[in-house]
Amino acid sequence: MTQIILYQIPTSEIEFLLRQLQSPYYWNPAHPYLMRWEGHWTQTDLRVEADPLDRIAALTGEIVLEGLLEQGLSTRLCHQLINTFRANRSQTLYLVGERIHCPENLFPFVQVQDWPRPDSVALSQFLQARGLHSEALYRAVLGLYCGELANLLSRHAGLNEDRLAEAITHYKISKLQGRGITLVPQPDCRAVGMDILDSLLSEISDLLKPEAFAAGLPFPRGVILIGPPGTGKSLFAKNTAARLGLPLLCADWTGLISPLPGESEANLRALLHAAEVSAPCVLFWDDYDKAFASADLSRDTGIEKKLAGMLLTWLQERTASVYTIVTLNRINQIPPELRRRFDRTIFVDLPHEGARYEIFCTHLEKYCELPDWSDRDWKILISEYGECTPDEIGKAVYLAAVRSYRQGRPRHITVEDLLYQRKQFTPANIANPGQIQSIRNHSKFALKASSEDRSRWRVEPDPLFKTMLGR
Numbered sequence: 001m002t003q004i005i006l007y008q009i010p011t012s013e014i015e016f017l018l019r020q021l022q023s024p025y026y027w028n029p030a031h032p033y034l035m036r037w038e039g040h041w042t043q044t045d046l047r048v049e050a051d052p053l054d055r056i057a058a059l060t061g062e063i064v065l066e067g068l069l070e071q072g073l074s075t076r077l078c079h080q081l082i083n084t085f086r087a088n089r090s091q092t093l094y095l096v097g098e099r100i101h102c103p104e105n106l107f108p109f110v111q112v113q114d115w116p117r118p119d120s121v122a123l124s125q126f127l128q129a130r131g132l133h134s135e136a137l138y139r140a141v142l143g144l145y146c147g148e149l150a151n152l153l154s155r156h157a158g159l160n161e162d163r164l165a166e167a168i169t170h171y172k173i174s175k176l177q178g179r180g181i182t183l184v185p186q187p188d189c190r191a192v193g194m195d196i197l198d199s200l201l202s203e204i205s206d207l208l209k210p211e212a213f214a215a216g217l218p219f220p221r222g223v224i225l226i227g228p229p230g231t232g233k234s235l236f237a238k239n240t241a242a243r244l245g246l247p248l249l250c251a252d253w254t255g256l257i258s259p260l261p262g263e264s265e266a267n268l269r270a271l272l273h274a275a276e277v278s279a280p281c282v283l284f285w286d287d288y289d290k291a292f293a294s295a296d297l298s299r300d301t302g303i304e305k306k307l308a309g310m311l312l313t314w315l316q317e318r319t320a321s322v323y324t325i326v327t328l329n330r331i332n333q334i335p336p337e338l339r340r341r342f343d344r345t346i347f348v349d350l351p352h353e354g355a356r357y358e359i360f361c362t363h364l365e366k367y368c369e370l371p372d373w374s375d376r377d378w379k380i381l382i383s384e385y386g387e388c389t390p391d392e393i394g395k396a397v398y399l400a401a402v403r404s405y406r407q408g409r410p411r412h413i414t415v416e417d418l419l420y421q422r423k424q425f426t427p428a429n430i431a432n433p434g435q436i437q438s439i440r441n442h443s444k445f446a447l448k449a450s451s452e453d454r455s456r457w458r459v460e461p462d463p464l465f466k467t468m469l470g471r
């Protein structure tokens with residue numbers, strides 16, 4: 001009986017397929033003769049060059065043909081396959097290729113199979129068998145095929161495990177370039193003062209371990225970050241990918257939406273496919289409101305509604321380890337059905353005193369050694385920047401560094417420099433107080449990005465205010 005299998009398989013994995021078969025025959029267009037794999041290659045004397053399907057008619061056993069599907073299945077090839085099936089030979093014929101589109105009329109005669117990706121347990125065994133144990137490396141290889149990984153290991157032989165992990169992450173990211181995805185630049189600093197988000201990161205990291213997979217715990221879906229502009233939502237997304245050692249894919253709205261019919265949907269499909277094949281990864285929808293906010297799913301009929309609907313379905317059904325982060329300013333800018341598809345909605349507010357101190361330190365460290373200012377100076381500074389966003393603090397520190405440099409004091413920022421900068425601008429929260437309050441009101445039920453301030457910079461609420469609150 002002839003069995004015909006159209007096998008969608010990456011080129012790097014074909015050798016693994018051959019090893020699973022019983023002394024298979026093998027051909028690709030670079031070989032004039034049919035080859036045979038019996039733990040090593042031998043060349044048969046069957047010349048197949050022009051028409052491999054006709055030439056192999058008399059053979060029995062397992063036969064792997066590569067390179068016939070590259071141009072799609074031509075009408076002639078389809079008929080040849082149907083004839084082969086009807087000829088009822090003792091053959092199992094594998095037609096292998098990276099991408100296969102099987103025409104409907106061929107389905108009754110062939111099986112279509114996908115080469116499975118190794119799961120996290122298989123990959124960790126693969127590394128252990130080669131004496132590799134680092135956690136960073138383990139995370140970096142997730143989503144790769146074994147053959148691909150074997151090639152990378154031999155290409156980078158001699159690197160230590162941390163450098164190897166970096167090289168592999170770099171490889172995964174470069175594979176995605178040119179697939180309509182924006183690769184986000186490295187974060188300009190660490191996102192500090194968000195302890196709840198930090199614990200979320202360690203939770204995701206734990207869920208990437210093979211033990212979590214073995215315990216049947218599915219990978220988390222993702223998080224929606226809401227909050228006023230400049231509070232660190234995008235920065236957190238960039239930090240997430242960097243700290244987990246995963247590629248960060250950013251949806252590029254301008255590239256996604258096209259005036260040509262059908263193209264926006266195709267772009268979104270390609271983007272989601274790229275995310276799935278690069279899993280585990282972080283898929284980042286920055287400023288989601290700018291693209292989809294107007295998509296009222298119950299009324300709109302435009303392209304935005306279509307795309308938002310496609311995204312909803314994907315978020316519901318995806319099985320790959322893609323951690324999705326959506327950032328936006330107001331929670332009422334997205335429909336409840338989208339919110340439901342995320343594990344958490346987190347509100348990023350203006351930083352409290354302790355967080356402001358950490359933000360100052362992080363930004364100061366970019367330009368100078370951390371100054372040993374007195375607690376009194378720090379308290380004045382933290383209080384003067386009371387209504388500021390982390391973005392405003394970061395910019396003020398930069399301008400203070402510029403000022404000190406131009407005054408002949410490079411790398412020597414003073415408290416006065418920062419107090420001077422504070423007088424040069426009006427924080428957005430003071431210029432437009434209603435806007436941030438309204439964002440807060442809409443976010444009452446969301447989890448906060450930072451817990452209560454327990455630092456030494458914390459300012460106790462006024463006793464009168466406490467009495468009014470009944471505490």
Ligand SMILES: Nc1ncnc2c1ncn2[C@@H]1O[C@H](COP(=O)(O)OP(=O)(O)OP(=O)(O)O)[C@@H](O)[C@H]1O
Nearest residue numbers: 190191192228229230231232233234235390391394
């Ligand atoms: N938690 C933080 N720690 C240190 N720096 C921060 C933090 N949050 C923000 N910043 C600084 O502010 C800059 C802008 O932050 P980011 O782009 O993440 O804001 P956002 O919340 O995404 O704003 P928008 O709503 O306008 O997109 C960062 O590049 C960083 O320099």
Ligand SMILES: [Mg+2]
Nearest residue numbers: 233234287327
């Ligand atoms: Mg942002």
